Amino acid sequence: MAVVNRHINTLIEQEYQAGFITDVEADCVPPGLDEQIIRQISARKHERGFMLDWRLRAYRHWQTMQVPQWSSVHYPPIDYQSIVYYSAPKSRTKGPGNLSEVDPKLLETYKKLGIPLEEQEALAGVAVDAVFDSVSVATTFKDKLAQHGVLFCSFSEAVREHPELVQMYLGSVVPPTDNFYASLNAAVFSDGSFVYVPKGVRCPMELSTYFRINASNTGQFERTLIIADEGSYVSYLEGCTAPMRDENQLHAAVVELIAHKDAQIKYSTVQNWYPGDEQGRGGIYNFVTKRGACRGTNARISWTQVETGSAITWKYPSVILEGDNSIGEFYSVALTNNHQQADTGTKMIHIGKNTRSTIISKGISARQGQNAYRGLVKILKSAEGARNYTQCDSLLMGDHCGAHTFPYIEVKNNTARVEHEATTSRIGEDQLFYCRQRGLSDEDAVTLIVNGFCKQVLNELPMEFAVEAQKLLGVSLEGAIG
């Protein structure tokens, strides 16, 4: 074992590749949080009155709330008065009309991340909304989407241009009083993405957002709202990175999805926030509330996530299955290396008849990484014939990491069928040696075995992102055995 450890430890020193800082002037509010700050944020965004009222209501409620203590993650108390709640690159005062108005330095940043916006516009057929610190920087492919009646814009723009839609849906899935971090987000959120797909429209391309935290001591509080009207379809992907810094940074986002009758939303995340260094210094606190509602019959919402970054990941993308025959799916890979902690899972709330949910969770822990699956399957009395299948698999690499499974099941209707399977395995020396004896390097062998373990989830990602996720898993684990 000692020999194998040494072998593998030499591989670990792969550095975080998105850890650069972009030097752009920023327009910030002073650190700290009070009603004055919230008014400033709202004013800078030229928001309508309803938004400010909504923010203040959330803020007043948030002040009465306690930090949740029930999860298995550990971190020192966060000083909410030291965080800067709004930071915008200074070169622009109002929203960009098109790419030529965007600060070239920002475009350079996205290029470094491998997301050349112009190229994506031209080649990949992926529409990208890029969020840099607090504001949306560019939205590509707008015109083409508009031809199909699809609205894809920054949240700020949606508040200005489509206030009736925002008012109708904002907070309808995740209320501003929902939980500590969701309330904080509701009070101070600065931007995010907005999508509306009209009745019967199949969105002609993948929609995509890239989030990046750049300024130090900044929290990122973005908000995403996606509405799929009757019989429509949309596939949406978000990717995330941040520079390497010694201090921890807070990311408290809210995502709301609404799928009406016969509509389908596929939401995929590849999360690669800075995870902190080998000693556990720095890294992003990723405290996120994601929830979707299947409002009509035959609606379908799928969450697919590949979580390799962040010092702490704390999120439970959930589905409320209101419509009869509606379907909720959760496919997750969570990887924790070094001192990373993940407490992630889902909630499937079955309300309608014959609703179905599938949960496939793959946790990978290496070195001192701690990985918990926490999931709730709740079948209400009305959910005649509901079905759930849950599968939780854990893969351990080395002797100092941990995997934990906390499944909660509440069934109020005796026609329901709920299945739960869980396995824990270890990457064996036998497997590694077998691969190496066939000519594969250590790194390739680990990547091969881990990707095999995650296959069920990776298969759910759009093709080009599946390739990216596979590479990311390999890079995040280099040398991680032992």
Add this chain to the structure above:
Amino acid sequence: MLSINNLHASVDDKPILHGIDLEVKAGEVHAIMGPNGSGKSTFANVLAGREQYRVTQGEVRYQGQDLLAMTAEDRARAGVFLAFQYPVEIPGVSNIYFLKAALNAIRRYRGLDELDAMDFIALVKKKVGMVKMDEALLYRAVNEGFSGGEKKRNEILQMMVLEPALSILDETDSGLDIDALKTVADGVNQLRSDERAFIVVTHYQRQLNYILPDRVHVLNNGRIVKSGGPELALELEERGYVWLNELAAGAA
């Protein structure tokens, strides 16, 4: 091709091999026989470069190189192949993908172009027929849920595709029915050439009815106690391994 000089090896600090000398020339097939616990599997694994088996003394030259200084993957890329006694399962990784990754890793090492998917599939389909393996197994996860016989056929398929210079078969015959035994032998016999060599490690003589060895060596307590031609295998079959102890006692 392979020159072993006074090889000693331990597992968990327990000495298993006590000085093995062996010369294997290109074109030859050598059989290593011996009772359980004689060190046969240790010998095979040491040659393949498994880290848990620690070499404490001796030297192994392979095609002029210091084999013991090479990593397991470099040995494989240089043409040393081990057919495993207990092939492992790799869930979620398709058999054909694994085989392609292995072949291309080896080709890269040798400065050859990687095979594209079409050429590779054509190659594999031909070889699958030769080892009488169900083609469906190519698209299942590596060895997952395979029967014992299917796993061994899969090892031979890998050998046929990778075309190693030195193949070591570690009790590939154990637990096989007569048909599978013949398939393994067919694989070896088809690959046999003036450029290749084989080391067939086996407990029983029956495999050697189908793979005619040039030399037979008897391993006991970590030493080669007797070497001879194919007739030695038959003699062992007749007299059993207890005879070796008498032999060893006589030598002492």
